[in-house]
Every structure is written in structure tokens, then in C-alpha cells.
Amino acid sequence: MFTSVHSVFVSLALVLAATSFVLATPVQISARSSITTLANNFTLVALNNTLPNANSTGAPLVLGSAGAIDGESFHVSSTYASYPYNDFPSLGLVGGQLRAFDPDGSWYTNASAPLSSGGSLDWGTSSFYSTPASTAFSALSDGTTDFPILAVNGISNSWYLCPSDAPRVPQNSLYFNTTTIPSQSGVSGASAVECYSVTVNLVPV
């Protein structure tokens, strides 16, 4: 009895030894996780995928102005460098909904899932109207990034920053799945604006 248990241990030890030998070969095993609710508040920060970044965190994003109608205002995620006002200092991810909170901590603002063929990351703010929020957002971690990264419908590698060439409000805004946006310069025949690929970090506040 003792002998057979012992030999089972010996065999197990050999199997484990063999297994760890196999794992020691260059096979990358990444624990990729996707969650739709984050316990902490955060801000969005864009990390340039092609060019050197000022630091490992990247460029902070805020909710830039995108117009208003009676009772509702609209925003688009833009770099703070191009729209230097931070009217919504913290965000939340709850059940796939991306929410923005004003400085009082009030919640009247939800993000819409961007159009899959090149939409911007848009937000609506209203204390009068109520539209069910999109539940398409999630936070991905694959163990290779410092922070969880933003995904929409599970896709995290299709975010682009597109610097507008609009004469008055040249916001550098976040788009999904497009490498160019039409010129907003008003000049006829102006060429399209080139976007650059970014990773969107969710940095705790």
C-alpha cells in the first residue's frame, strides 16, 4: 500500500517535472481577463501605439464639448491637451456601462458604443431625458499592460486618436476602427485627417 502510494507520488513528481520542463520552453501563457464592472473610479488615458510616449501612462482624455440641444449636452472623448477642461473628473464601469460623474459626484452622463465602422466615443448628459446606456464596454487585462484597457464589444485594439483640423475647436478625439476622418477645415478638397492608433488605459483616480 505504502509502496503504491509512494510510486504514485514518484510518477506525479515525474509528470510535474516533465510539465514544468514543457512550460519552460518559450510558450507564452497569458491570463487574459475581461470584466464589465470595475470596483474603482478611473479616467481614460491614451497610449500611443506607434510613437514614443511622454510616459508609460500616456495622454489624459476628458469629455470634450460636442454640442447641445435643449435639455441635453453632448461630449466626445478628447485629449486634455486639445480640450483643457475636465468637467467630469471621474468615470465608472458598471455592468458594461461607461459612466461619467461631474465634480459633485452626480451621474447624468453615459457613453454610447461607437459605431463599429469609425464612430467617435460619444457621451450624452441630461437630467431631463433618460436613454438606456450601452452595455458594450469592458475592461481587459492580459498581464502585459500596467492598467486594464478599454474594449467595446470585446475589442480593445481598434482605438484611434484623430486630431481635428477644424478652425475653431481642433479637438483630438477618440474614434473606433478608423484610420482617417474627413477634414473639418471647411476648405474644399482638403485631404482627410490621419489618425493614430492608441491603447486606452483605465487609470484609477
Ligand SMILES: *[C@@H]1O[C@H](CO)[C@@H](O)[C@H](O)[C@H]1NC(C)=O
Ligand atoms: C502620438 O504620435 C502622434 C504622431 O507623431 C503625435 O502627434 C501625438 O501627439 C502622439 N500622441 C500621444 C497620445 O502621445
Ligand SMILES: *[C@@H]1O[C@H](CO)[C@@H](O)[C@H](O)[C@H]1NC(C)=O
Ligand atoms: C504623462 O504624460 C502626460 C502628457 O503626455 C501628462 O499629461 C500626464 O500628467 C503624465 N502622467 C504622469 C503620471 O506623469
Ligand SMILES: *[C@@H]1O[C@H](CO)[C@@H](O)[C@H](O)[C@H]1NC(C)=O
Ligand atoms: C471596421 O469597419 C469596417 C468598415 O469600415 C467593417 O467592415 C469592420 O467590420 C469593422 N470592424 C469592427 C471590428 O467593427
Ligand SMILES: *[C@@H]1O[C@H](CO)[C@@H](O)[C@H](O)[C@H]1NC(C)=O
Ligand atoms: C444612463 O444610463 C442609465 C442606465 O441605463 C439610465 O437609467 C439613465 O437614464 C442614463 N442617463 C441618461 C442621461 O440617459
Ligand SMILES: CC(=O)N[C@H]1CO[C@H](CO)[C@@H](O)[C@@H]1O
Ligand atoms: C465604481 C464606481 O463607479 N464608483 C463611484 C465613482 O464615483 C461616483 C461619484 O463620484 C460614485 O457615485 C460611484 O459609485
